[in-house]
Amino acid sequence: xxxxxxxxxxxxxxxxxxxxxxxxxxxxxxxxxxxxxxxxxxxxxxxxxxxxxxxxxxxxxxxxxxxxxxxxxxxxxxxxxxxxxxxxxxxxxxxxxxxxxxxxxxxxxxxxxxxxxxxxxxxxxxxxxxxxxxxxxxxxxxxxxxxxxxxxxxxxxxxxxxxxxxxxxxxxxxxxxxxxxxxxxxxxxxxxxxxxxxxxxxxxxxxxxxxxxxxxxxxxxxxxxxxxxxxxxxxxxxxxxxxxxxxxxxxxxxxxxxxxx
Ligand SMILES: NC(=O)c1ccc[n+]([C@@H]2O[C@H](COP(=O)([O-])OP(=O)(O)OC[C@H]3O[C@@H](n4cnc5c(N)ncnc54)[C@H](O)[C@@H]3O)[C@@H](O)[C@H]2O)c1
Numbered sequence: 001x002x003x004x005x006x007x008x009x010x011x012x013x014x015x016x017x018x019x020x021x022x023x024x025x026x027x028x029x030x031x032x033x034x035x036x037x038x039x040x041x042x043x044x045x046x047x048x049x050x051x052x053x054x055x056x057x058x059x060x061x062x063x064x065x066x067x068x069x070x071x072x073x074x075x076x077x078x079x080x081x082x083x084x085x086x087x088x089x090x091x092x093x094x095x096x097x098x099x100x101x102x103x104x105x106x107x108x109x110x111x112x113x114x115x116x117x118x119x120x121x122x123x124x125x126x127x128x129x130x131x132x133x134x135x136x137x138x139x140x141x142x143x144x145x146x147x148x149x150x151x152x153x154x155x156x157x158x159x160x161x162x163x164x165x166x167x168x169x170x171x172x173x174x175x176x177x178x179x180x181x182x183x184x185x186x187x188x189x190x191x192x193x194x195x196x197x198x199x200x201x202x203x204x205x206x207x208x209x210x211x212x213x214x215x216x217x218x219x220x221x222x223x224x225x226x227x228x229x230x231x232x233x234x235x236x237x238x239x240x241x242x243x244x245x246x247x248x249x250x251x252x253x254x255x256x257x258x259x260x261x
Contacts, residue, residue, distance in 0.1 A: 009084025009133075011239070012036050012076060014063065014120055017044025019189030020139060021089035023228030026052060027236050028087065036076050036083075039090065063090055063116030073123035082131060085239045086124045088117060088138045091158075093191050095150035106153045113157035114164070121168060129175050136179040137238045138165045139231065142254040144183060146261045149215045158183075162250055169248035178247035180238045185254025187226040208257075222255035 011028055015021035017039035025037055029052045039045045042060035049056040057080060061072045077083060092112045094105045117138065128134030143151045144158035162181050169179035186192055186208035196204025211219030234253045237243055252260055 007081055008032075008034050009082045010034055010036050010076060010080050011085040011087065012038060012073075012083045012124065013087045013089065014038045015088065015090025015139075016048050016058075017041035018048075019089075019191060020184065020187060020228045020231045021087075022048045022051070023232040024087050024089055024235050025056075027229060027232035028085075028239070029056070031236050031240070033085065034080075036080055038072060063120055064111045066115075066119045069116075069119040070123045073120075073127070077127060082133075083124055083127065084134055086120070086128075086134070086136045087235050087239060088120055088136070089235075090116065091139065091141075091191075093154050093194070095195070096153065097150060098152035101153060109153045109157045110160075113154075114160045117161050118164060121164070125168060125172065125177075128177050129172060132175045132177070134172075134177045135239050135243075136165070136168070136177070137235045138179070138181050139235070140165075140181040140183040140250060142183045142185045142252050142258045145250070145252070146258045148217065166248045166250070173247055178238075178243070180243070180247060181250040182231060182234045182238065183250050183252045183254070184226060184231045185220065185252070185257040187228060187231055189228055192225065218257065218259065220255040220257045221259075224255060226253060226255065 011033040013025045016025045016037035025035055025048050029035055036057045037045050038059045038061050040062040045058040049058050059072045061068050063069055092109055096105055140162045141158040143155040144162045165179050165181050193199035205225045208225050209220050211217050231253050234251055
């Protein structure tokens with residue numbers, strides 16, 4: 001008789017309905033993770049699950065709803081077992097100057113990129129602390145580290161998110177739990193294409209690649225924008241035991257665009 005092996009812990013990907021989150025789910029699935037996917041977009045979630053194949057559980061949730069997040073995390077753990085890895089990718093983006101942007105845009109970006117993230121970290125992180133095991137990667141942005149015209153709200157929300165994760169990494173290190181940030185630059189997703197004149201015209205990436213000195217923005221030294229899988233690979237590495245001595249770091253995956261300023 002063969003002994004049944006215990007199932008590996010679950011990996012939760014938040015923001016898995018499209019873009020970098022979908023690529024992260026696909027990359028982690030290929031690396032052998034037992035996935036559970038969450039996002040507010042249930043149709044996109046189902047599509048990601050179908051692309052991965054097998055039966056990947058999906059949990060529609062808006063991370064702005066603190067109680068809903070706590071409920072979903074409890075449900076995942078009772079239905080599928082402990083969450084051992086968290087990849088938090090969900091985020092929102094709007095541009096506007098510090099002086100003239102709509103206060104509602106600031107609220108929305110902080111509600112999702114900061115407070116929503118915090119709800120996920122608290123629900124997942126407390127259970128990890130209890131078990132003294134886990135690893136966490138949160139997707140930030142290179143705009144957290146360098147001032148960009150029109151990105152006051154977005155960049156500052158990602159700067160806040162980055163520091164929350166670094167402090168969390170410090171607080172959880174004593175439990176053997178790691179927390180890191182992956183900070184993408186321009187990456188080919190719907191969010192990035194919303195900045196282009198024509199979202200369907202691939203030459204829209206040229207602006208990001210060449211930069212715009214009238215906006216004090218250098219281009220991308222590596223001469224390309226990222227594919228979502230480039231970000232996903234960094235997330236996969238940081239979640240894995242190959243990164244067992246790395247915590248509280250912010251890994252910029254931006255083709256050199258910020259000159260790592
Ligand atoms: N694409 C880029 O150029 C770029 C650059 C730097 C950082 N980022 C960051 O990478 C992450 C992924 O971005 P993307 O380009 O794939 O964007 P995207 O808009 O394609 O995907 C974002 C995902 O987050 C989900 N989401 C948004 N608000 C949510 C909420 N309240 N509750 C649950 N889910 C929610 C969306 O439904 C969507 O599936 C974001 O955090 C973004 O800020 C992207």
